Amino acid sequence: MTGTGKTTFIEKVSGQRLNVGHNLRSCTMNIEKIRCKVGNHNITLVDTPGFDDTSRSDTDVLIQIAHWLRDSYKEATLLSGIIYLHRISDLRMSGSSIKNLRMFRKLCGAESMHNVSLVTTMWDRVTRVEGETREKDLMDGENGFWRAMISGGCVVRRHSGSVESARALVAELAGKKRTVLRLQEEIAEGKKLIETEAGVSLNEELLRVQRQHEEELRCVMEEMEAAMRSGISL
Template identity: 30%
Template sequence: MGRSKPRPIMVLIVGLTGAGKTTFTRLASGRKDLKVGDGIDPCTQDPVAVRFDLDGRPVVLIDTPGFDDISRTDVEILEDIAKWLVKQGFSKRQPLDGMILLYPILFDFDSSLEKRRTRILQKILGKNAYRRVVVATTMWGSLINEKEVEQDIDMRWKQQGGVWDEFRQGNALLTKHFNTEASAQRILRAVIKASDEAERAKVLIQEELGRKNIRFAETSLGEELECFLQQDITVIHNLLLNHRDERPPEEYRTSNKLKERKEWYRWDAERQELTKNLELRQKQLKRLNSFFFLKFKLLRFWSKLFS
């Protein structure tokens, strides 16, 4: 009887827009036909799975939408990723083995979006899974003074209480990606090696959803998302109040002077945009608090994640 075919190595790739996720996938897989832009569909924002063999082992790289998407909240993105993985069958008998976080060094490392995304990932994984995470910095070929940036990255990695502090303490790996096939495959091999050596430990979200009668909003991840949404609602509400105080005179709406009419419609367009953003966050907060209907599917998915 022949040997059974090894199960695929499942690796999730996350990163901000422009971090180079699709390029990384093309390089790691050797798929030169995979064009940049062939990854995340801008309409559906569904994850995309690319299958190939590395060192004789089947590998699946899963490219995901970034948490910095200004058109959707983190709740929507998380739900879409979970639903897609369940639909594709990755939650049944094919656990995820690791995660690659791509960080472009030319982007602002202190941005609130980056901190928010990193905190969300930490709430999903829990400390036991950090050893199977690789933080790969990108865009090194665009630098003039590489040494200075290296020192800055190293300082940020070692900074207590910083963006990457929990990952570092949990034995995640920080490395450079040089935008070559050899570099991408080296990083992927590091994830595979870490997965092969790691203990079969549950991740945080799995442990929490396994408790009887707990709602998604009561998990560490749910509470984190609720906190972010509440913060957004407060900020936007205050902006609306300040914006209301700057309202132009009513007669500007139908004024014969173009400058005055432009001032009114500019103010009104800003008001409508702020109102739209406020209503979106309020809708997502309500949705988060009634997120119980997805618990079973989420449990099936997260019960296999890094397990």
């Protein structure tokens, strides 16, 4: 998601200055590759635009990520790890967070869950008790938004905000066997983006929102017609 600290995280790992947003507008507009060394590993970090962007639709962002994944797959450049950042400072999981987490799962696929780290950020904005309570809810609470992914093999980690913390999280994934994401497999099979599991997931959400808006508009129209019949001016 936008604003979770992806670009700042990469700065911590790489020691390089990037374009970080500090206001309400999203900052990362294009996919960027940043090369650095972590321990004995030569690392390429891939910074992506976030979903729920202030200036672009989730569809546009998914198209951009899909194009990069397609091209990297053709070049036989595979990922060792995928880091999904989540603000522990968020009071609850928003509708857009739930939607995009679902799409993220479809994009990765079950076979790549062992290469995924669910990393919480912004611990400095909450008390330890608040943070641990929210973390537990995400993992195994009543809704357990992360439960299925954890069962599939991904791990949950915390990012303290320090350079050491960020580099340790990357180092943990660097030695893993590289993986082919489900979206890459589907595109290689000749599927259009809208036909992939991630694309279908996004399209279903768009249709749901459309139906909701149509229902709201219908209710407003009915209220206006009723008011006009009763002689009430709006």
